Amino acid sequence: MDLRTGNYYSIEWPGAFIWEYLANGGSIATILEADDRLENHIRFIQHFVDILLQESLLTEVSDQSAEPAKLTEDQKSDFIKLAGDFITPQVNKYTDMQEMLLLDPIHDVDEKGWPEPKKKDE
Numbered sequence: 001m002d003l004r005t006g007n008y009y010s011i012e013w014p015g016a017f018i019w020e021y022l023a024n025g026g027s028i029a030t031i032l033e034a035d036d037r038l039e040n041h042i043r044f045i046q047h048f049v050d051i052l053l054q055e056s057l058l059t060e061v062s063d064q065s066a067e068p069a070k071l072t073e074d075q076k077s078d079f080i081k082l083a084g085d086f087i088t089p090q091v092n093k094y095t096d097m098q099e100m101l102l103l104d105p106i107h108d109v110d111e112k113g114w115p116e117p118k119k120k121d122e
Contacts, residue, residue, distance in 0.1 A: 010092045
């Protein structure tokens with residue numbers, strides 16, 4: 001959930017798996033090392049990562065001297081599984097609750113409290 005915008009997100013497998021690995025210091029290059037077949041899907045993985053960056057769900061590290069996290073055997077196994085039966089990772093973005101999520105719980109609500117917004121004439 002992004003409390004600056006009121007957007008909230010869901011990411012299912014394999015996206016959640018990829019996101020978690022990258023958020024913990026992994027790299028796309030290391031993912032591709034898990035299985036050569038993933039190279040065929042790089043554009044889908046890169047598009048997914050671009051969305052994560054655009055939505056500030058992931059930030060790029062500028063320190064190029066840092067070594068990317070190594071894949072554990074379990075992670076490598078999961079990436080091999082993904083390579084064999086590729087599912088395009090997706091970010092689901094929801095904006096339907098923005099008005100409620102952005103309410104100031106002190107100043108923008110009526111006497112009932114959150115999530116009851118003040119009436120327009122108050």
